[in-house]
Amino acid sequence: VADIDDGVKKLDIEEEGDEMNKTISELLLNDGTKMQHRYTELTCTERxxxxxxxQVFQVEDGTLYYYKYSSPQKLYINVNGKKVNANLPEFWLGGVGVIGNALYFMTESKIYKCSHSPSDEISVDLMRVINHERAYCGALLSEESGGVKMVYRMNEGPEHGIIVDVPKEELDGLRIAGLHRRTIVYVSPTHNENESLPRLIGNVLIIKFRHASGARHHCYTPEDASPFIYISSESSLITLNTDTMKFMPMLHFKNVSIGSIAGIRNGEITLIGKNEIGEVKLLTAQLPDGYMLSEDPAEPEMYCERL
Incomplete structure (x- = not known):
């Protein structure tokens, strides 16, 4: 979070409970396969x-987990204004991410699951020891054997892995950002607007998006029931509908530079943003209609066509 771009304006925050102020700016709109230039400007609410x-992570039931990553590291939730701390392993946590209603992470070649009980106690359970596996942000692991690379979630093993079935040269300069609907999501910022497009090749979804050099970005992949993948880029939110393989019109967060997305629940996005005087804030904003999973979604017959 400390690396969030400093070049932002003063944070403009509405009081909690006020109606969200939205200004619609109409510019140029293309067919949706490339980045769209119509955008909706949202004003956030400070929490x-x-x-x-x-860092902050929102699990499925809406609970927020706070991870203080500097020494001494801490992981906690807030209950009635009081911090409830987890008993963490001694070493630095890697690959921290949400799966369902729990937080997973790796440390010292061990996978742990962190969850809270109805009595608001936090348990940290050792799940398994890993061998020759690499951890990625978002509670992901990969294993390569015999020239075949597989990617899977920390609550699963290699037997549930998704094979990276594209040539390595296709993935040069890209990074693994998530799993979504049995596809491995790779993202890459680009300075060339003509390269801003999604490509689905085999089991791999490659998302290139226009992004300023040196600025922070973050990819958020929700549960598979949702067709959307979200990428924060400076003050903007890029939304890809994987059912149509088209970008939605861009959302812009007024006077805030986004560091990361903590979660999206009931149409509300929770994110971390930074203002011009260096304050890091937990913020929320209501997503417009069409940018989130409906309350009673129809199960798609097929997610999207593969190349």
Whole structure:
């Protein structure tokens, strides 16, 4: 979070409960396969000021987990204004991410699951020991054997892995950002607007998006029931509908530079943003209609066509 771009304007925050102020700016709109230039401007609601060394993760039931990654590291939830701390392993946590209603992470070649009980106690359970596996942000692992690379979630093993079935040269300069609907999501910022497009090749979804050099970006992949993948880029939110393989018109967050997306629940996005004086804040905003999973979604017969 400390690396969020400093070049932003003063944070404009509405009081909690006020109606969200939206200004629609109409510019140029193309067919949706490339980045769209129509955007909706949203004003966020401030929830709290965060320490510079803290990340936030929202699990399925809406609970927020706070991870202080500087020494001494801490993982906690807030219950009635009080911090409930998890008993963490001694070493630095890697690959931290949400799966369902729990937080998973790797440390010292061990996978742990962190969850909270109805009594609001936090348990940290050792799931398994890993061998020759690599951890990625978002609770992901990969294993390569015999020239074949597989990617899977930390609550699963290699036997549930998705094979990276594209040539390595196709993935040069790209990074693994998530799993969504049995596809491996790779993302890559680009300066060339003509390269801003999604490509689905075999089991791999490659998303290239226009992004300023050196600025922070973050990819959020929700549960498979949702067709959307979200990427924060500076003050903007890029939304890809994987049912249509088209980008939605871009959303812009007024006067805030986005560091990461903590979660999306009931149409509300929770994110971490930074203002011009260096304050890091936990913010929320209501997503417009069409940018989130409906309350009673129809199960698609087929997610999207593969190349």
């Amino acid at each position: 709290e000021i965060l320490p510079m060394d803290t």
